[in-house]
Amino acid sequence: xxxxxxxxxxxxxxxxxxxxxxxxxxxxxxxxxxxxxxxxxxxxxxxxxxxxxxxxxxxxxxxxxxxxxxxxxxxxxxxxxxxxxxxxxxxxxxxxxxxxxxxxxxxxxxxxxxxxxxxxxxxxxxxxxxxxxxxxxxxxxxxxxxxxxxxxxxxxxxxxxxxxxxxxxxxxxxxxxxxxxxxxxxxxxxxxxxxxxxxxxxxxxxxxxxxxxxxxxxxxxxxxxxxxxxxxxxxxxxxxxxxxxxxxxxxxxxxxxxxxxxxxxxxxxxxxxxxxxxxxxxxxxxxxxxxxxxxxxxxx
Numbered sequence: 001x002x003x004x005x006x007x008x009x010x011x012x013x014x015x016x017x018x019x020x021x022x023x024x025x026x027x028x029x030x031x032x033x034x035x036x037x038x039x040x041x042x043x044x045x046x047x048x049x050x051x052x053x054x055x056x057x058x059x060x061x062x063x064x065x066x067x068x069x070x071x072x073x074x075x076x077x078x079x080x081x082x083x084x085x086x087x088x089x090x091x092x093x094x095x096x097x098x099x100x101x102x103x104x105x106x107x108x109x110x111x112x113x114x115x116x117x118x119x120x121x122x123x124x125x126x127x128x129x130x131x132x133x134x135x136x137x138x139x140x141x142x143x144x145x146x147x148x149x150x151x152x153x154x155x156x157x158x159x160x161x162x163x164x165x166x167x168x169x170x171x172x173x174x175x176x177x178x179x180x181x182x183x184x185x186x187x188x189x190x191x192x193x194x195x196x197x198x199x200x201x202x203x204x205x206x207x208x209x210x211x212x213x214x215x216x217x218x219x220x221x222x223x224x225x226x227x228x229x230x231x232x233x234x235x236x237x238x239x240x241x242x243x244x245x246x247x248x249x250x251x252x253x254x255x256x257x258x259x260x261x262x263x264x265x266x267x268x269x270x271x272x273x274x275x276x277x278x279x280x281x282x283x284x285x286x287x288x289x290x291x292x293x294x295x296x297x298x299x300x
Contacts, residue, residue, distance in 0.1 A: 002136035002170060002240050006128060006266055006290045012168070013043040013296035021046040021277070021292065022093035024084035024109070025077040025101035027054035029062055030281055034288035035097070036064045041289065044296050047072060047093055049080045050100070077101035081109035085117055088274050095295045097277040110272055117272040122146070124157040126164060126241075127267035128294065129257045134221065139165075139241045140257070143250035144278070145269060151193050154243075155206070158197065160270040161241055162209050167298050173240040176220035177213025178249060182231055190214065190245035210234050213243070217253075258287075266290035268298065275299050 013019075021035055026048035032055070035046040048055055049072040059066045072087075074080040081101050087093040096117070098106050110117045125144040128137050141161050146153060158175065165173040177194035184195045194213035201211035212235040218225040223237025244250035257263045265287050269276035275295035279288045 002238070003128070003168065004136055006130050006137060006264055006293075008137075008168075009128075009266055009290055009293040009297045010041070010043065012300065013293040014041070016296065016300035018042070019044040019095050019296045019299055020093040021095040021097050021295075022084040022087040023048050023050070023097045023099050024081040024106060025099040026050040026071075026080075027058060028100040029058050029064075030279065030283075030288065031097065031099045032058055032064045032066060033062065033285070034279060034292060035069070036066060037285070037289050038292045039068060040065075043289075043293050044095065045069065046097075047084075047087055049074050049084045049087070050077075051075045078105040078109070081106045082112075082115070085109045085112075086115065088117060089115070093274075094299045095275055095277060095292070096272070097279075097292075097295075103278075106278075110276065117274060119273045120156065120160065120271045122153055122156040122160070123269050123271040123276075124160045125267065125269055126161055127254055127265045128290075129261070129263040129265050131257055131261035131263040133261065136240075138221070138239065140250060140254055141241065141243055143244070143247065143254040144267075147247045149246070151196065154193055154197060155200070156271070158206060158209075158211070158243065161243075162206075164270055164298055165240065166208065167300070170240060171208065173209050174235045174238055175209055175211045175241045175243055176215045176235050176239040177211065177243045178217060178220060178245060179214030180216065182214055182216055182219055182229060184214070193245070212236070217242075264290060266294040268295050270298075
């Protein structure tokens with residue numbers, strides 16, 4: 001069944017309780033544009049943590065309506081990240097969003113053992129795409145957070161993803177573990193990992209999902225391609241989540257889907273006490289809005 005359209009995230013966000021986004025170092029034009037649209041759409045409001053003078057200047061220059069947003073003055077980006085995290089910890093906000101703060105400082109605030117947002121064992125990135133050539137929304141992990149995940153880390157990334165799918169109403173997501181080949185090759189560690197993860201799923205160590213792999217990309221997304229190679233899989237042709245073996249594969253596929261397949265993407269970071277939004281300047285306005293909508297839906 002799956003998710004038919006990214007607009008589902010908008011509907012879920014609008015129908016759920018209105019969420020508040022804590023924006024770290026909010027003196028950033030694309031981020032201010034995104035949260036202003038989200039507020040206008042009735043998805044979420046925002047608390048802007050950052051340099052008040054710069055925030056107001058950007059809002060005035062680009063005609064961005066921030067009149068309904070609270071501004072928390074903090075000129076140092078690293079401190080702004082810590083203050084934004086503290087707003088989530090106190091439940092004054094339910095979503096965290098990165099503004100003009102270095103990623104290292106942003107993550108340091110999130111992962112602080114005493115005052116951060118640690119929840120699970122590992123943070124992971126997931127993106128949802130709507131390519132016209134596929135019959136439903138398809139997700140991809142992990143294109144931005146984990147470089148070369150170990151086997152144990154892959155287990156956590158899968159669990160993070162399953163939890164999100166369940167929150168989005170997909171009770172049994174189909175997960176394809178991507179590889180260059182469909183057979184297990186001891187010289188290719190990713191194929192060994194894929195076989196182990198698939199077996200864990202069969203033995204109910206990874207529950208409430210269907211996992212298969214290794215599968216090449218064509219065999220993951222096309223049942224006909226899989227059958228041509230003699231592959232019988234409940235995942236092929238109906239996959240909900242593409243699981244990449246490393247960040248290089250995921251990042252290239254992520255950008256291929258957006259640039260060559262003209263797909264909109266909604267992406268968040270999982271594994272913390274709240275959904276985390278990190279939009280790119282290259283993301284379209286719709287992608288930024290959908291990412292906030294996804295975060296709002298995931299926080300319900």
